[in-house]
Amino acid sequence: MxxxxxxxxxxxxxATKALAGDGAxxxxxxxxxxxxxxxxxxxPGTLVSLNGIAEMKGVCKGDGGLHIGAATPHAVVAKEAAAHYPALAALANGxxxxxxxxxxxxxxxxxxxxxAACYPSAVLASGATVVTNKRKIAADDYFQGMFTTALEEGEFITEIAFPIPQKAAYVKFNQPASRFALTGVFVAKYADGVRVAVTGASNDGVFRWKEAEAALSKDFSAAALSGLTVDSSDFIHDLHGTPAYRGNLVKVLTARAVAAA
Amino acid sequence: MTKVTMVVNGKSVSAETEGRTLLSGYLREGLGLTGTHVGCDTSQCGACVVHVNGKAVKSCTIFAQDVAGAEVRTIEGMANADGSLGVVQQAFQDHHGLQCGFCTPGMVMSSAALLAENPKPTEAEVRHYLEGNICRCTGYHNIVKAVLAASGQDIAAIPAE
Structure with a gap:
């Protein structure tokens, strides 16, 4: 390199000052x-490590639910979030x-x-708040397509606040070579409705499967999904799976996540 | 060049680094500790696993300057004080947990990290924990046996296949 x-x-x-420079x-x-x-x-001309910032590490309960510092490693989330948000801890552990x-x-x-990353599905399904060095961004506004986010030049995530659901589960179909999700689904049930976020399937990155959300908000059971179809026309096509295969996985994994929640 | 100091295997050491110097390069070329192997250099194979502040990490995917001041343990630090093999190393020898030996440093470091977290793992837990360590001789069965033996468990019941 x-x-x-x-x-x-x-x-x-x-860090904000260091990242304001050209090529940082x-x-x-x-x-x-x-x-x-x-x-x-x-x-990059300059690499600004965020690993030495104590205020960006750790897991704690607060007004926004479970607040997790952006520089917290997955292994720490897996351990420390387990008592508060088990589905999120399980995702981190996978x-x-x-x-x-x-x-x-x-x-x-x-x-x-x-x-195909796991975490974006948890952020989107939880309706989490992405806190940066400049502002707070709602999950629905944050993800803007494959490798694309609302983050601007010089902006970095400091913390993410996850509202804690009544029930939730993440189920992923492992891509065993990369250990990313071939497709993964995060289902979270809140008092005001169910949110379903899908990763590893769409060329636009993580997305909400709104038809399933509507059906599950009425009836939180795998059977509620039976009549639904997944539009896979813009899904990822690679040697591991066709768009139709991924479309089927979305439905199967959503049902499994509902059953596991 | 920036001088980076760490505590490696209990000794304070330092070497000159560039920004891009990886921890694996710092150990191998900076300190001459060539026990840490670089297999794939893409964080897939796990041959380069070392412990940083007690946690197993892939040293090919960390910049040396990012872990300046850390406590690092490598395969060279796994032997007993008298030079005899450590528990995990001895188990690998006893149970033929290595063939060509290239993956062994990473396997031993990952296994030691597992046993520190979970002193009596099940066979399934051992296999799952070693998911990020690849043995291209495919000698996994004996590696798993060695780890279970190192944990003090009876491995007689585990089939040899």
Missing amino acids: YDFEFVKPSTIAE QALSGGQTLLPTMKQRLAA IGDPAVRNRGTLGGSVANNDP
């Missing part, structure tokens, strides 16, 4: 960014492998918005 200048601020304010890029756990840089698909979970972070995953 090309060389760069490495800086490691210890506060959000210092934020680094979190680096489990995606480093491979990308090795392939020279990214070549990302990558143990060594990746010790390094990769919530904020890094959500900032990258890989179309």
